[in-house]
Amino acid sequence: MQENQLYFLMVAEELNITRAAQKAFISQQCMSNHIKRLEEAYSTRLFNRRPKLSLTPAGELLAQTLRQIKRLEDNLRSQLSEENFNFGGKINLGITWSRSSILLPPVLTQYRKLYPNIEIIVQNNVTDNLENRLLCGYLDLAVGTGAINSPEIEVKPLSRERVFLAVSDHLLEQLFPGGYPACKERFRSGVDLADFAACPFILNTPQERFFDLLTDMLDQQGLKLNVVFQSDSSDIRSQLCGADLGASLFSELLLQYVIRQNKLQPADNQLNIYPVNGEFPDYWMIAFYHKKAFQPQYLKVFIEMLAEQAKRCCACAEGR
The missing domain is CATH 1.10.10.10 (Winged helix-like DNA-binding domain superfamily/Winged helix DNA-binding domain)
Structure with a gap:
């Protein structure tokens, strides 16, 4: 072009x-x-x-x-790279901010050993914007969450994620002065958000799909949380939890930020991770690409590696 x-x-x-x-x-x-x-x-x-x-x-x-025309040219380039990937190739990858730092470092390290001549260009954005950029031909592959409505896009589910509450020891002691520390063990099987009505919360921003999930979940239960901070950074939300400024809700993969934060927390003020009780809509991390785009083998392998890393991270969170 x-x-x-x-x-x-x-x-x-x-x-x-x-x-x-x-x-x-x-x-x-x-x-x-x-x-x-x-x-x-x-x-x-x-x-x-x-x-x-x-x-x-x-x-x-x-x-x-x-x-x-751009898609035809990109397909041709991909097919030529497929024939001789030792010469080179390129993946334009779109992925949400928080997930990129969890998934990409280990995946790219492993991928580089298999395909040293494939260039990967990473663009971070929310899922809705990634979907638009994919349709416009600026991305070969995107990784996000939730459902994709465009009939032009093919979706590959990577992992189904549950919802968890992260709350510090100090904040739990303030919220349940007569029941602490016994409540820590009781909550391991699950928490009801209604029990945390007085708790300050640090939530996602409305631009994120996880926020829509939380809104639907709260509406179904007739609950309203006391929101004091909002951030699209899982890292920042986990740090604010560690500073006793509020509790937060995380999807399963992003519990990695809470686990990381716990390594920096004092022994007497760890962040507790509890599954949230209730019926929630299915929340999936997905890889998606244009149906008419050619999928070279090196791109298929990359998607498989992303799925495997997602499973490992969720298993790590399960056995935290």
Whole structure:
């Protein structure tokens, strides 16, 4: 594809020339000039400039066509790499922030030994944005959570995850002064969130799919938590728990951050991890890719490694 066509797809995705220019590492004026030359080449207007930037019908048609061309070119490149992966190949991987630091270091170390010439480019974002970038052709593979609704996307479940509560010894003692420390053993079989109505909570942000799961779960039980902090970083939430600022809820894989934090906690103020009682919707970590994209063997192996690492992490959390 021509350079100005690739730049057009960036602007079509962002619908903001400044952000697209920043991603392309060029000036805003340079990006505008590329779009102008493309409009002159096709003798049509591709974007509405007011009231805000949007694609014209001609722009929509061009974006759809160029995405198909890009996918064909990417498929060809992947198939050629499949024939001779010793020469090289590339995986554009999208993954959520918290999961990337848990899954990728061990997987990439192992993968590099098998495929030393395959380049992996990692982009971090929330699942909804990863889905959009995949459909636009900027990703070969994405790893996120929840359901994918687009009929153009193929989904491979990696691991089903339960919900756990993390709460410090000091906070438990404050919440249950007459029942501490006996409550620690009692909660090992599971906690009811209704018993933690007075507890401050540190939760995910609304942009994350886990937040939707928690909202549905709480609505079903008619509960409202006392939320004092929100963060999209599992690492930060576990640290705030360790500072006795509140309890938090984690999906199973992300308990790795709590386990890490416990290594830094004093012996008399560990973070306790308890399964949460109740009926919850299925919550899956998934790998997903475009149905029309060619899947080289080196990409299939990478997905298998991700699934195995997810299983190991969840088993480690189970036997914490």
